Amino acid sequence: MAEGKISLDLRTSDRRLIGRSGLDFAQWRESYPELVTALTGPAPGYAELPDGQLTGLFQWAQTLRGRCDDLLLLGIGGSGLGARMLNCAFVEPAPNRPGHPRLHVVDNVDPRRLCYLLGELDPRRTLVNVITKSGSTAETMASFAVVREWLRGVLGDDYGKRVVAVTDPDLGDLRALATTEGYKTFDIPPEVGGRYSVLSPVGLVPAALLGIDARELLAGARAMRTTTGDPDWRKNPALALALALHQHHQAGRRIVSVMPYSDGLRDFALWFAQLWAESLGKRRDGLPSGTEPYGPTPQAALGVTDQHSQLQLYVDGPKDKVVWLIEVADIGDDVRIPPQSEEYPSLSYLGGRGLGELLRAEMKGTVLALLRAKTPSLVLTLPRLDERSLGSLVYLCQAAASITGKLAGIDVYTQPGVEEGKKTTYAYMGRKGYTERLADDERLNAETDPNLVSEA
Secondary structure, eight states, X not given: OOTTOOEEEOGGGBHHHHGXXXXXXXXXXXXXXXXXXXXXXXXXXXXXXXXXXXXHHHHHHHHTTTSOSEEEEEOOTHHHHHHHHHHHHHTTTSOOOTTOOEEEEEOSXXXXXXXXXXXXXXXXXXXXXXXXXXSOOHHHHHHHHHHHHHHHHHHGGGGGGGEEEEEOSSOSHHHHHHHHXXXXXXXXXXXXXXXGOTTSHHHHHHHHHHTOOHHHHHHHHHHHHTTTTOSOGGGOHHHHHHHHHHHHHHTTOOEEEEEESSXXXXXXXXXXXXXXXXXXXXXXXXXXXXXXXXXXXXXXXXXXXXXXXXXXXXXXXXXXXXXXXXXXXXXXXXXXXXXXXXXXXXXXXXXXXXXXXXXXXXXXHHHHHHHHHTOOEEEEEEEESSHHHHHHHHHHHHHHHHHHHHHHTOOTTOOHHHHHHHXXXXXXXXXXXXXXXXHHHHHHHHHSOTTSOOOO
């Protein structure tokens, strides 16, 4: 791997090495016109985010340094996963950062956790970051309604000074509330969907408050953007990833396990799972009747942890998977294992080696175990885990999703299945105009056998 570059190694997906479960890379040359088509067209909305002029955001974040102990983020889906990913990579390893708050992400409406947090946090030392593009997301606005009263109960009418809202520049109830009650606001560009928004104020507001170098995140994304229009996949890892996963999908390998060998990338795997599932799980309109929907299933794993659980399935289970492993070349300072007595052979061989050395050996062992089992894999190497590298990786994945959508003939920027669930939730909660959607619930109770329930 060239110094400072991200590399994607496809050799362990080569049919010449692993047989029927592999890919025929000679076909990639034959499909060159299709590749060019997949790289053309108008730039997606997220492509402009790395050029964002965010001086005002960073200056505002600096004014809050030392003034809040906790950052309570309310957001769901892409409005929460991006911040989780950044926090996992750069804050969790060293959580005691003077002047910067602790992050608490509320991305569910299970009341237990929110009740606990509101009982532990001090509203006078908490900043609430509420994020919803539409300004009306039911889960986020319900949580905010509770938190708003919690703030108001202590701070009175000045509570709005402890709220920063990230939402549509003009539309939605959150924008109206922010205008009326004086919240600090930042805009989500209307053309950018939630799962593509981490490099907008959705991710950059919490990043700046947490002391993460958001400028370097954007610089990394800009650097990756320059490669994503190159039709030579050997110079364009986003294209290489899209081609590999698309062709595995077409061959029936429709489960994509993302397995980083870094604790700091644990939540990246969850972020990727949303990006891939919500972008690519689609019915394909206009195709012949009976055409299957498109839909690779992403699965988050963590090396080495999941070598002791999921790897058994990957090695001996059905050949319907491709495993995407991610390693970090420069892990920084290693931790040496003290010398061990020779009378304990299961320990003695480890003495004097490093934990990082063991981590690399574990990943190489997984690659070879998959190879011997003829389970295809890909290996992506980051030069190091810093803001620039993660910004590049994020942009790489977003571009790969866009390219895959073009190869598959689907619109990656819609989420009709998600919208369907939202509308039915509105019906259950009594929102006007939606109650007719409960007819299926009535049919479920009227037309099904009540004996098909197991109880203990």
